[in-house]
């Protein structure tokens with residue numbers, strides 16, 4: 251294990267920011283701390299970094315009890331949303347900085363800087379100032395700088411948070427590829443479930459200072475531990491006593507499936523390759539949302555006012571609204 255967090259608690263006055271957090275992160279893994287704003291993700295990351303101290307519990311890094319170590323003795327690198335690179339230093343100088351203050355030989359620094367700039371695809375900008383880079387390029391510079399001193403752990407707090415959607419998407423793909431090349435144990439904070447599902451090997455879902463679930467993206471998506479995780483990881487709708495995903499609902503234009511719920515299409519919204527239906531069903535206040543492919547919708551010849559029959563697809567992940575703690579697999 252690279253990082254072992256045991257029984258960590260943190261309060262700000264009466265407010266419990268973290269409550270008995272236990273998590274083990276294996277060496278070389280890319281882990282996302284995912285959850286809503288204010289849930290405690292950054293606090294946990296800062297405690298791992300040593301920028302904040304826990305009230306209780308311990309943090310081991312690479313087998314060493316780091317609970318009382320200052321950040322500079324933990325061998326961690328970090329990158330924040332608004333990372334302050336040195337504005338008056340060139341890109342190359344910024345990357346070299348950490349090595350130079352460690353008094354590494356000149357030739358070694360030069361080789362390492364070249365290697366890192368290559369890795370983050372900034373070689374051609376080595377002599378520019380940070381102000382002459384785009385936001386995405388600046389975050390890549392920040393990553394190169396954090397990696398320069400070969401940390402055993404890399405901690406990223408919403409590193410792409412301030413960038414626009416398209417750049418974010420490019421950078422997250424790039425981060426995944428970078429991680430596959432470098433394999434440094436990485437923990438990153440995000441409130442964006444798509445970012446976590448796409449990039450992480452493992453996701454720790456944190457809400458109100460507690461861990462809701464730890465698992466691979468597939469585990470969380472297919473077997474959410476509770477209603478919160480299910481709702482946080484993707485769209486959820488209600489069909490009678492079940493809460494399930496809109497694409498896990500079968501639509502028929504005749505009452506073929508026993509127990510299927512009749513309804514009337516109130517709205518059909520085409521978004522790219524999918525069609526989002528809003529279906530009114532008797533005895534349920536909120537409409538049912540259903541997502542299906544355009545081809546499928548066309549084959550069913552659906553329009554406003556069409557009568558349809560809804561049922562959960564075979565193998566759908568669903569949580570009972572009647573208070574079932576564990577999700578169950580529904581078979582139609």
Ligand SMILES: Nc1ncnc2c1ncn2[C@@H]1O[C@H](COP(=O)(O)OP(=O)(O)OP(=O)(O)O)[C@@H](O)[C@H]1O
Nearest residue numbers: 262265267285286287288289290291292293294441
């Ligand atoms: N120094 C502080 N003093 C008082 N309360 C704090 C302090 N730092 C954090 N908190 C509170 O602790 C809770 C957890 O904060 P934290 O920054 O860890 O959340 P987060 O999950 O990272 O949220 P976000 O995504 O918005 O950054 C929040 O309610 C926050 O207001």
